[in-house]
Amino acid sequence: MMSKNRIDLSPLDPTIDKNRFDVVVKKLTRNILSARRISTVSVLFGAFIPLMATALMVLMTAMSLFFMYAGKSGNSQQKVKTLTFAKWVQGEKRSTVWKEVQMIKVRK
Amino acid sequence: MADNKTLELVIMIIEGDEDACQLLVRRYYRFCYSVALSILKSSEDAEDVAQQSLFSALSNLNKLLDFARFRPWIRQIVKNKALTMLKRQGRHTQKRSHYHEMENIPGKEDNPTLKDSLMYGLLKLSEREREVLLLHDMDGWKHHQIGELLEISETNSRQFLFVARKKMRRILTQA
Secondary structure, three states: OOOOOOOOOHHHOOOOOHHHHHHHHHHHHHHHHHHHHHHHHHHHHHHHHHHHHHHHHHHHHHHHHHHOOOOOOOOHHHHHHHOOHHHHHOOOOHHHHHHHHHHHHHHO | OOOHHHHHHHHHHHOOOHHHHHHHHHHHHHHHHHHHHOOOOOHHHHHHHHHHHHHHHHHOHHHOOOHHHHHHHHHHHHHHHHHHHHHHOOOOOOOOOHHHHHHHOOOOOOOOOHHHHHHHHHHOOOHHHHHHHHHHHHOOOOHHHHHHHHOOOHHHHHHHHHHHHHHHHHHHHHO
16 A cells, blocks of 8 residues: 555656566567576587587597507517407507507508 | 565576576676665666666576575675776776766756656765665665665564655655
């Protein structure tokens, strides 16, 4: 209930014109919702891109370590003759496998 | 600070509810406008600031750490935007006295409308008096809510309203 002492400020009230107010509210709500959608998408992409870049870097490092020359160790010449690349997977030394790979390259 | 309904709406908006967004805009539109009008001297500017503030606040709702402090948070956004607008318009001075600017404001014409007279009266009040008057008489706030928001006592809020109404009545009867 309106107090009798209250100053009537209704001419300044922007919500008095109901039709106009409805239009304003609808437009404002639409803008807010689209801005919220955009910000959600950008947050997702913002997290996704660095994550992918990190994953790619880890993969590249792993690959470069895998194919890096491991140096000589043991009687490698002998091992090259008998080992295959698949044996590395079974637990053979990386240096031995490297030799195997080198041999294949020379043959080609 | 924020009532349960507001809290509920804020959470629903974060979860992506579109109707909740519209309800919150409706609920806070007049509040934002009142706060803006207590700083600016044009109702059109105040409405612009209210819309900008609502847009900015609700699209960045995730940045609000404590949902219970929604009201003070949005009030601060409105105040900042209103002050920025004042600065941009080159009207803002540190110790501004509206009494020295009466020649340029609405309500001084020969046949002022009621809206102009109200604006003229509002501009004669202090910023705090204007804010209390607008929140109480336009947006229907209670004194304890105003006190909580403006960090003043309930008695202080009553005092500000009493003085503001007295000044307004005097101005409006003269107009």
